[in-house]
Amino acid sequence: HLVTLEPFLFPVYGIPLVHQAFYGSGILLYDLLGARRNGGFARHLRPASVLEYAPQLRPRGLTGGIVYHDGVEDDARLALAVLRTALPMGGVAATRVRAEASLLEHGWIAGATVRDLETDASFDIHADRVIDATGVWAARPEERFAGEESRSRIVPSRGSHVVIRRERLDARGGLTLRIPGRVVFVIPWPGHWIIGTTDHPDSRPPAELAAPGEDVDELLDTVNRTMAVDLTRDDIVGTYAGLRPLVAGPGTTDPATTVKQSREHQVTTESNGLVRIGGGKYTTYRVMAADVVNAALGRDEARKRPSATANLPLVGAAPRDELDRLADELQREATLEPAVARSLVARHGTDSRDVVAAGRPSGGLTPLGPGIEQLEVEVAWAAKRELARSIDDVLSRRMRLSQVLPDRGASIAPRVAELLGAELGWDAPRQQREVSSFVERARFEYGVPQADGTRR
Secondary structure, three states: OOEEEEEEEEEEEOOOOHHHHHHHHHHHHHHHHHHHHHHOOOEEEOHHHHHHHOOOEOOOOEEEEEEEEEEEEOHHHHHHHHHHHHHHHOOOOOOOEEEEEEEEEOOEEEEEEEEEOOOOOEEEEEOOOOEEOOHHHHHOOOOOOOOOOOOOOEEEEEEEEEEEEHHHOOOOOEEEEEEOOEEEEEEEEOOEEEEEOOOEEOOOOHHHOOOOHHHHHHHHHHHHHHEOOOOOHHHEEEEEEEEEEEEOOOOOOOOOOOOOOEOOEEEEEOOOOOEEEEEOOHHHHHHHHHHHHHHHHOHHHHHHOOOOHHHOOOOOOOOHHHHHHHHHHHHHHOOOOHHHHHHHHHHHHHHHHHHHHHHOOOOOOOEOOOOOOOEOHHHHHHHHHOOOOOHHHHHHHHOOOOOOOOOOOOOOHHHHHHHHHHHHOOOHHHHHHHHHHHHHHHHHHHOOEOOOOOEO
């Protein structure tokens, strides 16, 4: 329910047949590695068919195109679903808890001293085995857990994206636009296109990250060079950026570019028994999980307790036809608009039934605002069942609205604070503070950079 298979067009410019065959061979390998199983093998198109798929592509030099399939995911909700799947299996989640120091017994890692960032209380967590999966935070010496220099060095790579309305680009599906050294994707998103990503070194703290103006211009220029659309910053409804925790290759000292750094993950075990994992990507996260847990268990124990992650369904998961039937069912029984029912199932999967049931008694099946498909009941659900503790948790991560609403969600934040406050015990002054804090942060993190240095 959180990953959909979408068609993507790779337009080919250059020498007829030669470039088509060159790029086609790479996409064929991609198909053989798994994409064909659901989307079928890629199709080669003539220039006329390419322009039918995406009429705004510039025709000069266009020699053909290749349509293949790729996955599009809601990454924040996928991470949340992984966590929620672990909870009924014995996992424990402690959000807003910071590891400050390692606990050592006879020189061996035995847990961590942590601080609750909401209460400022400090306490110890003891464990037989400890895994450091702190991603880009491990690149910062002051953030590095256990204080020991890892044998694998993390190189943060900034990826920025811009979000534009769907009607601004005319295309049947996604696009993969080649630029020297890499590609930029035009990704289908409900009511919008996401354009990204960039790939630049960035040493800033993760909390200070936002898409800079030069990245925004780079993405707009890439699309404008390939398509006759003349996008400007005024066409952008939102931006966002993230850091990839790439592992530096052998012999790398201070790379000026991150494009050539490996996207593979690396697992290392320190002399005190701490197991670290760096690199990797969402498409291989289950392999990463199995590898790092097996390393923490040790070879003999890992053989006795083989990983079950490969075939473990996440909470809310079901076959696509079942999810489609569920959306139709909720549309009829809860009198939801078709788009609202589909959107609800896309976020919650089979949990949608319970979300609707929770909203009926309180009248919570009302959308949060005009033109918004997310429902009021989802705010309370996020607090009760999805570990949400702030407006940002709800609007930016659980609902993905901060990135696509031009006002960054300011108009609906007071209502969200009221609904969330009822679950978390916020009084009216606390709700006002939470709204102000959220709006300021959302404008910084998801706003469109302006010429005067502000973000809207």
